[in-house]
Amino acid sequence: MENHVMNTYSRYDLTFVSGSGVWLKDIKGDEYMDFVSGIAVNCLGHAAPQIVETISKQAAALMHVSNLYWNDRQIELANRLSAASGMDRVFFCNSGTEANETALKIARRYGKDKGGAEKCRIICMKDSFHGRSMGALSVTGQEKYRENFRPLLGEIYDAEFNNLASVESLMDNNVCAVIVEPVQGESGILPADPGFLKGLRDLCDKHDAVLIFDEVQCGMGRSGKLFAYQKTGVTPDICTAAKALGAGFPIGAAMANDRVSEHFVPGDHGSTFGGNPLACACGITVMKELIDNDLLANVNEMSEYLFGRLNGLAEKYDKIKLVRGVGLLVGVMMADGFKTPVINKAIEHKLLLAGAGNEVVRFLPPLNVTKEEIDIAVDRFEAAVKEL
Ligand SMILES: *Cc1c(COP(=O)(O)O)cnc(C)c1O
Numbered sequence: 001m002e003n004h005v006m007n008t009y010s011r012y013d014l015t016f017v018s019g020s021g022v023w024l025k026d027i028k029g030d031e032y033m034d035f036v037s038g039i040a041v042n043c044l045g046h047a048a049p050q051i052v053e054t055i056s057k058q059a060a061a062l063m064h065v066s067n068l069y070w071n072d073r074q075i076e077l078a079n080r081l082s083a084a085s086g087m088d089r090v091f092f093c094n095s096g097t098e099a100n101e102t103a104l105k106i107a108r109r110y111g112k113d114k115g116g117a118e119k120c121r122i123i124c125m126k127d128s129f130h131g132r133s134m135g136a137l138s139v140t141g142q143e144k145y146r147e148n149f150r151p152l153l154g155e156i157y158d159a160e161f162n163n164l165a166s167v168e169s170l171m172d173n174n175v176c177a178v179i180v181e182p183v184q185g186e187s188g189i190l191p192a193d194p195g196f197l198k199g200l201r202d203l204c205d206k207h208d209a210v211l212i213f214d215e216v217q218c219g220m221g222r223s224g225k226l227f228a229y230q231k232t233g234v235t236p237d238i239c240t241a242a243k244a245l246g247a248g249f250p251i252g253a254a255m256a257n258d259r260v261s262e263h264f265v266p267g268d269h270g271s272t273f274g275g276n277p278l279a280c281a282c283g284i285t286v287m288k289e290l291i292d293n294d295l296l297a298n299v300n301e302m303s304e305y306l307f308g309r310l311n312g313l314a315e316k317y318d319k320i321k322l323v324r325g326v327g328l329l330v331g332v333m334m335a336d337g338f339k340t341p342v343i344n345k346a347i348e349h350k351l352l353l354a355g356a357g358n359e360v361v362r363f364l365p366p367l368n369v370t371k372e373e374i375d376i377a378v379d380r381f382e383a384a385v386k387e388l
Contacts, residue, residue: 012347014026014032014347015027016032018046018047019034019045019046019047020045020046020047021045021046021047021048021366021368021373022034022035022045022046022365022366022369022373023046024046024352030350031350032347032350032351032352033350033351033352033373033376033377033380034046034352034365034366035351035352035353035363035364035365035377036352036353036354036362036364037364037365037366038248039217039243039354039364040185040217040222040243040244040329040364041243041244041247041248042244042247042248042366043220043221043222043244043247043286043289043366043367043368044247044286044289044366044367044368045366045368045369046248048247048248048368050285050288050289051247051248051249051282051285054281054282054284054285055249055278055281055282057281058073058277058278058281058282059278061277062277062278063276063277063278064273064276064277064278065276065277066272067270067271067272067274067275071275071276071277071280072277073277073278073280073281073284074092074275074276074277074280076280076284077090077092077275077280077283077284077287078090078092080283080284080287080291081241081253081255081283081287082255084226084287084291085226085227085230085239085255086235087238087239087255087256087257088256088257088258088261089255089256089257089258089261090253090254090255090256091253091254091255091256091264091269091274092251092252092253092271092274092275092279092280093251093252093253093254093271093273093274093275094250094251094252094271094273094274094279095131095242095250095252096130096131096214096216096217096240096241096242096243096252097130097131097132097133097136097252098131098133098242098252098271098274099216099240099241099242099252099253099254100130100131100135100136100139100179100212100214100216100240100254101131101133101135101136102240102254102269103177103179103210103212103214103238103240103254103256104122104135104136104139104153104177104179104212105135105264105268105269106210106238106254106256106260106261106263106264106269107122107176107177107209107210107212107238107260108120108122108176108177109263109264109268110176110177110210110260110263111176111177111209111210112176113263114176114208115173115174115176115208118174119173119174119175119176120154120155120174120176121155121156121157121170121172121174121175121176122139122153122155122156122157122175122176122177122178122179123156123157123158123159123167123170123171123175123177123178123179124139124140124141124156124157124158124159124178124179124180125141125158125159125160125161125179125180125181125184126141126142126158126159126160126161127141127142127161127184127187127188127190127357128140128141128142128161128179128180128181128184128187128214129142129145129181129184129185129186129187130179130181130214130216131216132145134149134152134153135153137149137152138152138153138156139153139156139179141158142187157170161180161184161190161192161196162190162192162193162196163196164195164196164199164200164203167199167200167203168199168203171203171206171207171209172207173207173208175207175209176209176210177209177210177211177212178200178203178204178209178210178211178212179212179214180192180197180200180211180212180213180214181213181214181215181217181218182197182213182215182218182223182227182228182229182232183217183218183223183228183325183326183329185216185217185218185329185356185362186217186356186357187356187357188331188333188356188357188358188359188360189324189325189329189330189331189356189360189362190324190331191228191324191325191326192232194231194232194233194234197229197232197234198232198233198234200234201234201235201236204237210237210238210260211236211237211238212236212237212238212239212240213227213228213229213236213238213239213240214240215227215228215229215239215240215241216240216241216242216243216252217243217329218326218329219239219240219241219243219244219245220241220243220244220245220286220290221244221290221295221296221299221327221367222244222299222326222327222328222329222364222367223299223326223327223329224296224299224300224303224326224327224328225296225327226290226291226296227239227241228326231326237256237257237259237260238254238255238256238257238260239254239255239256240252240253240254240255241253241255244286244367245282245283245286246279246282246283246286247282247285247286248282249278249279249282250279251279251280251282251283252274253283289368290367295367295368298367298368298369299327299328299367300327302328302365302369302370302371302374303326303327303328303330305371305374306328306330306363306365306374306378307323307330309374309375309378310323310330310332310363310378310381311323313378313381313382313385314332317385317386318335319334319335319338319342319385319388320332320333320334320335320385321333321334321335321359328363328364328365328367328369329362329364330362330363330364331356331360331361331362331363332360332361332362332363332381333359333360334359334360334361335359336359338359338388339355339358339359339360339361340355341388342361342381342384342385342388343355343361345383345384345385345387345388346380346381346384348384349380349381349383349384350380351377351380351381351384353381363377365377
């Protein structure tokens with residue numbers, strides 16, 4: 001087939017045409033169990049009836065008006081996110097990257113207002129992932145992504161994740177922000193120690209810096225709470241979300257407390273599509289499912305079950321080193337050299353899994369996954385491990 005798509009991904013040779021719940025059908029008619037969920041996006045599964053209905057109804061009513069005007073869907077989603085997160089204000093955009101760009105701009109603006117031009121330093125973590133735009137890339141602590149695109153943003157410093165002393169040694173009154181994922185996702189599903197996050201909170205308070213939590217992957221229920229920080233007792237100044245926020249429809253959000261968001265004024269930031277009624281209607285439906293219909297309870301119950309089954313495999317097979325993560329954000333660390341082979345074997349067994357970092361395989365089922373579905377997935381994974 002003629003193909004003019006730009007060569008930015010190394011892809012599996014699979015072409016999907018339809019889906020339902022945790023199942024996907026490819027162009028040949030083969031059915032796959034999807035434990036990738038579009039990289040933690042399709043939180044309600046494929047073709048979720050609530051989302052299909054939301055999109056149909058909202059598209060028939062109003063899709064887009066721009067931010068020259070108000071729309072009721074945007075206000076309702078902002079209010080729901082604010083009530084559930086404790087953040088005061090929400091800026092809507094279209095992706096995780098844009099949400100993080102927003103956070104970085106709020107932080108630079110805050111720094112300028114509070115400490116002048118010098119207060120512009122941003123501390124990020126090694127092995128983090130915050131997106132591919134020049135700003136988000138600048139705070140992504142992985143040289144393999146950054147090296148070919150310098151010069152990037154200036155005044156960015158890399159600290160060690162889960163090592164408070166390394167952050168402290170970079171901290172002074174010229175720091176305007178610290179950005180961290182409460183659970184590092186892309187680099188291997190590594191949760192931050194609550195003590196580390198608490199230490200970051202104290203350092204930011206001491207030096208009047210903005211604490212940014214990137215919850216693009218671990219947020220929106222995947223951890224078992226709406227946001228992973230709600231498990232730790234530490235509250236950031238800015239929290240970013242995207243991926244699962246629209247259950248498959250593109251939307252991102254940067255949420256902030258009044259102390260920092262009041263430094264943003266009209267003219268400072270914007271987005272043509274951001275907060276359009278269609279995207280926000282999807283976000284409202286996701287919030288209703290997670291909170292009003294207590295989908296979070298299913299995340300916690302299924303998390304325990306999935307961890308139990310995977311830990312059982314870890315005891316049985318040397319090729320599985322350990323299982324870690326939170327909620328339904330689960331990483332299986334394989335012995336050296338077995339990550340890619342096991343993902344490929346799993347595809348032969350019609351199970352989709354995603355890699356993370358050098359040796360971790362990610363299990364990211366939809367948040368409404370059932371025990372029976374987990375059993376099928378884990379049995380297929382075991383069959384793949386056996387054949388390595
Ligand atoms: C996926 C991801 C991003 C980037 O989100 P996009 O929607 O791809 O722009 C940023 N941060 C984290 C933690 C992510 O997992």
